[in-house]
């Protein structure tokens with residue numbers, strides 16, 4: 377799938393690297409990204425406001441359920457194509473980029489673990505953009521350590537509803553979503569009806585996944601976060617106060633919540649890697665634009681006044697991130713169950729985005745702080761990229777652990 381050509385050839389002609397369908401998605405995503413005025417990109421960041429209209433437009437163009445089969449409204453594309461869409465969106469900081477990535481992340485467990493009714497109910501409207509989805513795993517006292525979840529789910533006396541209590545935090549699209557994939561610990565005697573309790577370390581694992589609709593009684597949106605980076609994605613707390621969730625809204629087997637969550641996040645990491653590759657490329661684009669302009673004014677000699685090796689290093693970092701990212705996306709398409717490459721891609725690409733944006737701002741100095749160049753935005757977003765969907769420190773531990781197993 378990925379032919380080995382030299383980087384310059386690949387850059388000038390994507391058909392040397394990707395299939396016709398993949399190139400078509402790349403071009404479609406690039407046209408979409410370029411069609412959004414830079415003022416709109418900046419406004420969403422400054423006002424920390426989500427562009428639902430753009431999300432719906434992307435869905436109507438087939439990007440809302442790109443890697444899912446047409447049976448449930450998906451587009452039937454591959455993961456490499458979805459990665460290309462994410463890379464192009466990130467390159468220009470399209471204000472819906474992160475929400476779209478999480479939206480697809482949430483469809484993954486419904487597609488893999490959902491009942492036929494759940495698939496029909498949630499996947500089809502997710503594909504059209506009628507529904508936006510969010511993923512609720514992190515809690516105030518449970519980030520990297522997913523086993524520490526404190527949100528509880530208890531079956532009511534009639535056995536018809538689970539009653540959820542707790543808070544989820546830093547949830548992308550939290551304030552705007554229509555449904556949420558939520559992980560909670562089943563408490564009390566409620567785990568007894570489990571068909572086959574999952575044993576882990578001699579203990580029954582009670583973490584269970586649920587599909588919680590925005591309108592369920594006892595559910596509300598908490599604090600909206602006004603963060604340094606990743607602004608405009610409606611990142612909020614989710615509050616469950618005796619929230620009534622019908623038993624039919626359990627996603628996957630009771631007690632299998634960690635499997636549901638972590639297997640989806642493994643693919644999600646490829647999406648983040650693609651986004652970070654786009655950030656790194658976007659930062660490089662901003663730097664090159666300024667350097668070309670200054671060179672045309674005779675401000676540089678052939679060595680870019682000694683900066684050429686810095687620029688060469690940054691270009692290499694972007695390309696390294698891209699190669700690992702598409703290796704990881706290709707592995708998903710090939711059904712490879714080794715998720716280590718996804719962790720490597722996520723870590724490499726987010727670190728590259730951080731490094732390229734930091735160095736680019738250093739090189740062009742105060743010009744790099746102008747929002748129109750997107751460098752300062754990418755600098756802020758990359759920091760968040762190193763943290764979410766599993767911090768880079770945790771990814772490195774996962775990679776090492778696999779080797780030592």
Ligand SMILES: Cc1cc2nc3c(=O)[nH]c(=O)nc-3n(C[C@H](O)[C@H](O)[C@H](O)COP(=O)(O)OP(=O)(O)OC[C@H]3O[C@@H](n4cnc5c(N)ncnc54)[C@H](O)[C@@H]3O)c2cc1C
Pocket residue numbers: 478510511512513514518519520521545546547548549605606611760763764765766767768769770773
């Ligand atoms: C912009 C943004 C969007 C997000 N969106 C979502 C979302 O949609 N859904 C969701 O569920 N969550 C979301 N999150 C939360 C995110 O996934 C968590 O922040 C992340 O998993 C880290 O958890 P934490 O912040 O609690 O840090 P902690 O887990 O407390 O970690 C703090 C530090 O300690 C390190 N550390 C932790 N444990 C270990 C260990 N065992 N060994 C070595 N080092 C360790 C970490 O690497 C980190 O550096 C989002 C976060 C951000 C910033």
